[in-house]
Amino acid sequence: MTLAERPDLGSAVYAIPYPADSPRFMAGSLTSLLVRGRRVARRWPELVVALLDRGVPVARGIMVPFRGREPFPARGWDEVAVWAAEDALDGVAPDAACALEIAVHPGYQQRGLSSVVLAAMRDAVAAAGLSSLVIPVRPPGKAAVPLLPMAEYAFAVRRDGLPADPWLRTHVRAGGRIEGVASCSATVQAPLASWREWTGLGFDREGVAVVPGALAPVLVSVVHDYAVYVEANVWVSHRV
Numbered sequence: 001m002t003l004a005e006r007p008d009l010g011s012a013v014y015a016i017p018y019p020a021d022s023p024r025f026m027a028g029s030l031t032s033l034l035v036r037g038r039r040v041a042r043r044w045p046e047l048v049v050a051l052l053d054r055g056v057p058v059a060r061g062i063m064v065p066f067r068g069r070e071p072f073p074a075r076g077w078d079e080v081a082v083w084a085a086e087d088a089l090d091g092v093a094p095d096a097a098c099a100l101e102i103a104v105h106p107g108y109q110q111r112g113l114s115s116v117v118l119a120a121m122r123d124a125v126a127a128a129g130l131s132s133l134v135i136p137v138r139p140p141g142k143a144a145v146p147l148l149p150m151a152e153y154a155f156a157v158r159r160d161g162l163p164a165d166p167w168l169r170t171h172v173r174a175g176g177r178i179e180g181v182a183s184c185s186a187t188v189q190a191p192l193a194s195w196r197e198w199t200g201l202g203f204d205r206e207g208v209a210v211v212p213g214a215l216a217p218v219l220v221s222v223v224h225d226y227a228v229y230v231e232a233n234v235w236v237s238h239r240v
């Protein structure tokens, strides 16, 4: 269902938690403030989908509409979140949807629900009269190899030709097409005090820091009191 059909379930849909080991520092993304809280659900409830188990939301997919420009910008998630906000402010009619988040309740993971969410998202996009669905996919498994370039990780395949990464594999199995790497898709720049609080790490050395849950290294400047994280994602398009 979508929140346009069941507005009463908004709180429960947004209360579906992330796994306990999810990185806290992603909340430091400035761009994500544009779409924080239930703003997307208030404005575009038809683009927030959820799966119910006996009436209780157990998975969600959140999308924003935008007018397609260059199809797959290198600044991925951040860029499309800004485009969606700009289009809404300027009254520009959208023709595409971009997924910002897909989450399955930790107690319901590894049961194949993510592809059901993807199918529901495609249906919602079609019902909203939009012609395409694009996703800057964040493969959480990449955190195991933070120093490997995303371009190498994303295109690694198994013997059967499907992506080696399980989350990318799910998208491809669901009919998604890998379009390329969004090399600077999500960024977090913050003073070292914030990084220390988010991670419990010292951030007391200049240079590159490997942070649990990060898909890429964090660049640290002790002298200038900030660290910057630039995360690559993988552009995937789904037919609707």
Ligand SMILES: CC(C)(COP(=O)(O)OP(=O)(O)OC[C@H]1O[C@@H](n2cnc3c(N)ncnc32)[C@H](O)[C@@H]1OP(=O)(O)O)[C@@H](O)C(=O)NCCC(=O)NCCS
Pocket (backbone or CB within 6 Å): 018, 019, 100, 101, 102, 103, 104, 105, 108, 109, 110, 111, 112, 113, 114, 115, 137, 138, 139, 140, 166, 167, 169, 170
């Ligand atoms: C990513 C996520 C949506 C996957 O949902 P899910 O319903 O658990 O996934 P599925 O059961 O459909 O499994 C999809 C594939 O991933 C694999 N998989 C799922 N969880 C896995 C894990 N923890 N480790 C390794 N592989 C895993 C499955 O085996 C399956 O691959 P296969 O069919 O080729 O075997 C879910 O883990 C999640 O909500 N994570 C937190 C939020 C997040 O990171 N979202 C993605 C970025 S927005």
